Structures are given as structure tokens and as C-alpha cells.
Amino acid sequence: MATKTEESIVVVLYQDYDHGGGGNLGGGLAFCKHRASPANGDREEGNQCMLWSESSPTRIHVKANKRKQKSKRKASPPDSPRLLKKRPPLTELTNIAPNSIHERKHSSASPPPSTAPVAIVDDQHLDCDDGMMGSYLKGINQSDPESEISASSVASSQGFELRKWSSMYKHLRSLEVKHNSRPIANYVETVQKDIQANMRQVLVDWLVEVAEEYKLVSDTIYLSVSYLDRYLSSECVGRNKLQLLGVSCMLIASKYEDLNPPRVEDFCYITDNTYTKKEVLDMETDVLKCLKFDTRSPTAKTFLRILTRAAQDKDSSNDGDIRLDYLSSYLCELSLLEYACVRFLPSVVAASAVFLSRFIIHPEQHPWSSSLQLNSGYDPADLKDCVFAIHGFAVNIKGSYLRGVRDKFTQHKFKHVAATLVPPPEIPLELF
Structure with a gap:
């Protein structure tokens, strides 16, 4: 009977003594992934080493050697029926240079949330695709498609929903600024x-x-x-x-x-x-x-669902709407990796992702409409620092060893936005 070998990928981040010259501890850092099969006999190996210099952390050089052979796998442990495939473990990261504070471009403090009145997008445009919060929001919007509603009833219902969504959005904005x-x-x-x-x-x-x-x-x-x-x-x-x-x-x-x-x-x-x-x-x-059992903190995804609907043009095609949704989600998830984005409020990150996505898809138009400004409560100037932070990371992520988010949004179900919609090298300052 053929057996299966359990694969494991060891992720190690270590000091490269040769890159800096001699035994200098201030040399480059090497990031390696080793895929190995512990079983006897034939095996498949793939080693990937990526060298990155502390003096130029955005430049990553990739070296890869792969050798494929036939392998035999043994069955997954019987006590883990849910598991599909063992993912790479993240092992201990050793021999890292001491912490250092680097000067960053556009590093001014995040602007405080605007106190301007916030309007909410029409409830029929809200598309909550997943998550418990998304399911709750979607459930509120459900209606009987076979029922006949008069024009006056529709207007009254929309007015009621408008007030309800506005109240919810303001509540989320108040939650995100809580100290804890x-x-x-x-x-x-x-x-x-x-x-x-x-x-x-x-x-x-x-x-x-x-x-x-x-x-x-x-x-x-x-x-x-x-x-x-x-x-x-x-x-x-x-x-x-x-x-x-x-x-x-x-x-x-x-x-x-x-x-x-x-x-x-x-x-x-x-x-x-x-x-x-x-x-x-x-x-x-x-x-x-x-966390003091406070697990309700709103995230950028919470605000992104509302802002992407507000960003849709009434005369735009469905394909354009979908690309905006997926590209905004891609940029938002990239911001999770960027430590510089920790200082920004989730609503600012979501608004900045929509701003940058609209600029990438339609560079000939101004990415921030009056509808977006009204629904988000932010002016373009409020988003400047966050937009530049996300843009800089998105430009430099190509060729990086950080492949999780990029590979996810290169899939067909996300319209390959990570591969086809590439951000431009620069963003005009006139947009802000």
C-alpha cells in the first residue's frame, strides 16, 4: 500500500554573516523556506532563500533551487479528520539584530476622525459577503421578492433604513476610537x-x-x-x-x-x-x-463593505464594481502586514484602500467623489499618509517572500487583481 509522507516547511529568519562582510553582525538577513519529506526513499525537496539587506529592506533578492521526484505519502492522522493539508509551521526566529527605529516617508501622525456629519449609502447597495457581522447586516436587508410595495412605502422604508445604517456607522466609528x-x-x-x-x-x-x-x-x-x-x-x-x-x-x-x-x-x-x-x-x-474580553473591535473590513458600495458609480459595469471590491480587499489585507499601518484607524485604512483602488482602475479620474467624502467623513488630505503607506508596500511586495496575501488575490475567484491591477510607481500629490 502506498504511504504518504507528511510535509513541513520550516521558516527561519537568520543573520547572514557573509552578506555584511567578514563576521559583521550588521550584515543582511536571510529568509529561508525548506520543504522536506522525512520518509525513507524518494522525496521532494525545494529550498528557497531570500536575502534582504537592512540598509535597503525593500529590496529582496530571491534564490530558488527545486528538485522534483516522485514521492509516496502516508495517511493523515486519524484523529484530525478536518485537516486538508499541513501548512508550514513558523519556527523560532533566531539571531535577529536589535530593534531599531527607521525614519519613514510620510510618517506624520494619523489625523483624528472627522466630526463632519456622516451619511450612509442606500441599503440596497450594501453587500455583506461573509462573517458574522456581514451575515447580520445582510439579514437586515433581506426582503420578500414576491411582495408588491408602493412607491410611498419604498420611500418610507428607505428613509428608515438610512437612519438605521447611519446610526450603526456612527456607532462603529465610536467603537474604533475606544482606548482599549x-x-x-x-x-x-x-x-x-x-x-x-x-x-x-x-x-x-x-x-x-x-x-x-x-x-x-x-x-x-x-x-x-x-x-x-x-x-x-x-x-x-x-x-x-x-x-x-x-x-x-x-x-x-x-x-x-x-x-x-x-x-x-x-x-x-x-x-x-x-x-x-x-x-x-x-x-x-x-x-x-x-483584551478584557472585549472582542468586538471593528476592523477595516467592517468599514470597507460600506465604502465600496458608496464608491460604485451608477453607470459603471458589474465587472468594474467587482474589480473595485476585490482590489480594495487586496490592499486592505496588505495593510495588515505593514507595521506602519498600525497607527491608522480601521476606517482610515478602508477609505485609503478605496481611494487607491479607484486611482489604479481609473487613473484619469479623481479617486475621491463627493459621495465617498460624505459617507466616510474624510477629505483626501486626511487619507494622504495612509494612502502612501499602503501604496509603498503594494509596490514593493512584488518579488517579496511574503506571498500569502498576493497568492490569495492572484486566484481566479478574485479576478487575479493582485497580478493584473498593478499600482503605478507614484501617486500625484495634486490628488490630495
Whole structure:
């Protein structure tokens, strides 16, 4: 009987002593992925090493060697019937240079939320695709298609829905500015002693792959990163516990958002059993205590659903509408990886993603309409810093070792927006 070998990918971020010259500890950093099959006989190996210089962190050189041979696989453990495929574990990140604060372009403080009156888009344009919040919003909009409603009834109903959505949007805006629901903008430099921003990038990118593997809704990954940043803003964590924190945050978020969340054993298995069930449950308890059991914090995805509907032009095609939805979602998920975006409010991130998406799709038009300004409560100048932060990361992500988000939105179901809709190298300052 043919057997199956369990594959594992070890992700290691280590100091490259040769890149900096001699034994200089200030040399480049090498990121390696090794895929190996532990069974005897034939095996498939693929080694991928990526070298990145601290002096030029956005330039990543890729070296890849692959050798494919036939392999035999053994059956998955019988006690994990839910598992589809073992994902790459994120191992301990070692030999990292000490934390350093880098000067960033467009690094001014995030503007405070606008106090301008906020109107909400017509309820028939709201499309809540997934998540518990999305299901709730969609349920409010459901109506009997066979019923006949008079024009006066429709006008009255729309007026009622308008007030209801406006009240909900204002409530979400008030929740996002609560003190205990916001992470510290520079927690890596001020709170953490053993963790760097690049480690956070590797972890979040891996969590995106895990969410895709278990078919979790997109809200789960947003909430997971929100819990992660809030916990790291108050608790110092060692790098050997960073992955444990990540899967524990996703465990909590999946219980909140998904109808059929993965089991604790699934999260242990997906880390190659690096952590035990007790360790995951203990970390889950610590996270909930740190969050004071406040798991309701709105994310950029919450605001993105409303703003993408407000951004749709009445005379635009359905294909253009779909591309705007997918491209905005892609840019929003990219912002989860960028540590510089932690300081921005979720509503600012969502509005900036829509701004940049409209500019990419229709560069000849101004990306910010009066409808968007009214519904978001932000002027283009309020979004300038966040737009530049997301744009810079989106331009440099091509060729990067961070492949989770990009590979996800290169799929056909997302219209290949990550590959076909490439952001321009520069954004005119006149737009702001």
C-alpha cells in the first residue's frame, strides 16, 4: 500500500554573516523556506532563500533551487479528520539584530476622525459577503421578492433604513476610537524586546495562508491581527511564543466570526505540533484577559463593505464594481502586514484602500467623489499618509517572500487583481 509522507516547511529568519562582510553582525538577513519529506526513499525537496539587506529592506533578492521526484505519502492522522493539508509551521526566529527605529516617508501622525456629519449609502447597495457581522447586516436587508410595495412605502422604508445604517456607522466609528480597542502605534520599539516588525510580517502572512487553508471568512484574519497588535501593545512576548500567540488569536477570532471554527487540535497540528493543546488554551485565556474580553473591535473590513458600495458609480459595469471590491480587499489585507499601518484607524485604512483602488482602475479620474467624502467623513488630505503607506508596500511586495496575501488575490475567484491591477510607481500629490 502506498504511504504518504507528511510535509513541513520550516521558516527561519537568520543573520547572514557573509552578506555584511567578514563576521559583521550588521550584515543582511536571510529568509529561508525548506520543504522536506522525512520518509525513507524518494522525496521532494525545494529550498528557497531570500536575502534582504537592512540598509535597503525593500529590496529582496530571491534564490530558488527545486528538485522534483516522485514521492509516496502516508495517511493523515486519524484523529484530525478536518485537516486538508499541513501548512508550514513558523519556527523560532533566531539571531535577529536589535530593534531599531527607521525614519519613514510620510510618517506624520494619523489625523483624528472627522466630526463632519456622516451619511450612509442606500441599503440596497450594501453587500455583506461573509462573517458574522456581514451575515447580520445582510439579514437586515433581506426582503420578500414576491411582495408588491408602493412607491410611498419604498420611500418610507428607505428613509428608515438610512437612519438605521447611519446610526450603526456612527456607532462603529465610536467603537474604533475606544482606548482599549486601539494598539500602540510603536509597540515594537517601546514594549517588545525580542520581536521586530519583520517577524510580525512573517507571522501575519502565515496566518493568511492558514485562514485560506481552513476556509475561514476574511473577517477572521482582520480580527486575529487586531487581537495580536492589542496584546503586543501591553505584553512583552518572546519570539519563541510569537506563533503561539498568533494561532491563539486566530482561535478566538474564528469562534467569533466563523460558523464552523477549527478545533484547538487543528491549530496545534498546523504548527507541526510545536505547541500543545494546553499551551494554546492557556495563551487564549491570557489574550482574553488582556483584551478584557472585549472582542468586538471593528476592523477595516467592517468599514470597507460600506465604502465600496458608496464608491460604485451608477453607470459603471458589474465587472468594474467587482474589480473595485476585490482590489480594495487586496490592499486592505496588505495593510495588515505593514507595521506602519498600525497607527491608522480601521476606517482610515478602508477609505485609503478605496481611494487607491479607484486611482489604479481609473487613473484619469479623481479617486475621491463627493459621495465617498460624505459617507466616510474624510477629505483626501486626511487619507494622504495612509494612502502612501499602503501604496509603498503594494509596490514593493512584488518579488517579496511574503506571498500569502498576493497568492490569495492572484486566484481566479478574485479576478487575479493582485497580478493584473498593478499600482503605478507614484501617486500625484495634486490628488490630495
